Amino acid sequence: MKHLLSIHDISADQALDILDTAAQLETLTAGAVKKLPTLRGRTVVNLFFEDSTRTRLSFESAAKRLSADVTNFTAKGSSVSKGESLKDTAQTLQAMGADAIVIRHPASGAANRLAESGWVGASIINAGDGTHEHPTQALLDAFTIRKHFGPSMRDFSTLNIAIVGDILHSRVARSNIALLQKLGARVTVIAPPTLIPVGIESWGAPFSYDFDEELDQFDVVMMLRVQLERMNESFFPNGREYSRGYGLDEARLARLKPGAIVMHPGPMNRGLEISAASADSIRSVVVEQVSNGVLVRMAVLYQLLGGPDLQGAGGAL
């Protein structure tokens, strides 16, 4: 595996390998040993054309915990619309000796272009491209689910998972639906009709306009961030109506089945897609998602940049 661009490019076994590696890394870096020498001398560049402090920080600490050199390059506001800047910027980074480029970009397919256009030779990790994919988010979500429902699960077919909200514009949804189905879970997509993409039929996931219908059947309820500006494009009338139909409020929280968990990729719009009580409830695993993010991104960097055998590196397995 040279790049991580899309969940569609990896097999269930490759995904599970990443999750297993993340679990090993968690054991290795627990307690006193916070940092491993595995990527010493390698350079990881975070190339962010969109603001996302949390994702950038997550990749940054992942790389640092593996002893890689990290360069952050934030290009927001530069002439992205002119197009050549992605190519020029990437080639500059290549000249600086990047072994891996972690890219966040507002254009769908930007990571694919970087990997396949011949502009650069580095490994490319997609950290979110437009409304296409965010594969490390899906992997960290799967890792989090695994921790709750069976740390060594290789088959998710006992799990019934709801993904709720702005599916149309969500790269998190695209990556998660693809990965969770690949791992065998039953995934149901829930959104108002305006926020379900035309062509969703090919995803193989049932979809519903009614959040309440099967609410007590789900093991995992994954809420997506909804941008309030969408109401200006008439995707829904206003925040109140959206919350009534598709928000995870206390009443809905109370109907969840025992053991069900609530996920959110962050940042949350409290009071819109998720109430404060739901976000802070015992069912919420939002904080865990953040810490798992670092482990999973370490695992991805480790696999792409081909570090030495973990058994040898850390010793303590």
Add this chain to the structure above:
Amino acid sequence: MSTISSVSKVNEVLLKSALLADGSVVDIRISGEKISEIGTDLTSEGISLDCTGLRVLPGFVDLHTHLREPGKENAETVLSGSQAAVRGGYTALSAMANTHPVADSAGVVEQVWRLGKSAGLCDVYPIGAVSEGLEGKKLAEIGAMANSAARVRVFSDDGKCVDDPLLMRRALEYVKSFDGVIAQHAQEPRLTVNAQMNEGLVAAELGLAGWPAVAEEAIIARDILLAHAVKSRLHICHLSTKGSVEIIRWAKGQGMAVTAEVTPHHLLLTDESARSYDPIYKVNPPLRTQSDVQALREALADGTIDIVATDHAPHPHEDKDCEWASAAFGMVGLETAFAIVHSTMVATGLMDWKRLVEVMSSKPASIGGYDEQGQALALGSVANLAIIDPSREWVVNRDELSSKSKNTPFHGHTLTGAVIHTIYRGKLVVRDQQLTGVGNV
């Protein structure tokens, strides 16, 4: 395969054993601009081309070409576009109005027309803008363009849709005084805000904003009704969906005066190619699905769609060497059009050579009012000819295109059918697939 007498004393070209669209084999003598003799066993002191096995057809006529002069001469000039045209077997092209400045006045259309004359490789018919500056607000000086030296008859805001129904109605009415036609780029702008590719399964997966079929079909339906109401002529540019075909079929069944074109790329490619995220496949209207492609082919064969037009849209390398959303829309097409139409329509048995001549030559000439183009090969006809080897297989190489821009999605594709010679007004402008240097250049 061809011979030139050591000293060419006579200004004539003789085509030996020419296979015509109807299957007959004749010798054709061209003297000056015209066909002067058709017979057998003709001999000549001038240029003689052995056309055994080659189809000799009326030169192709493109009703939809983007040259970039004036304004973006780094992408294409009238000369380089003319060179690309004749290598593709075209003896006439129609220069769309979206230049800089816009061709919305007599001055600009005459400039383009004169540049075409001075290139001297094919007829260059300027298309006039419908609205001032293509802004869709106020009629351009349509009458002045019609009465100019360029004698403009086709008007279009192509690249943009004339979306204001009142402006569209007025334009349709206004061109009636000189039998003009409005060529509509059918794209409802509100339904295609930021749209990147065909709305459907592939767009949903790729996360690229969808371009719904209804955005095209709604405008076509509206404009057909408008044109019928004011008894004017409407031409629909680059039909791309099955639904559009069905609307046109209905309108023609009602006897309405509408014509429609399809591009070669919409006859061959689908939205599946967007999976590469390579913006070489980014085009307006977008590539659609296989069932749309099938419907377009059938419609071209049965006459629902009248003509093939290239929508040749040159762009410099940097405008495609970027991420999809930042890239320009469009593909070059003049030099591959015939081979694609031949491969998709003739080689597949969907249509015969006579129909190919209609869709690529005689019908576009009649829609545009280009009297000296698209003529049948007969005594006294203007000698505009495309001479074709139907069995020649070739691999498209973008570096060998005459167009200044290399944005072809067919680079590396093997196509069947090649343009061997092109004759424009009696002059051999392409010989053995290469420009001869004849022309006014």
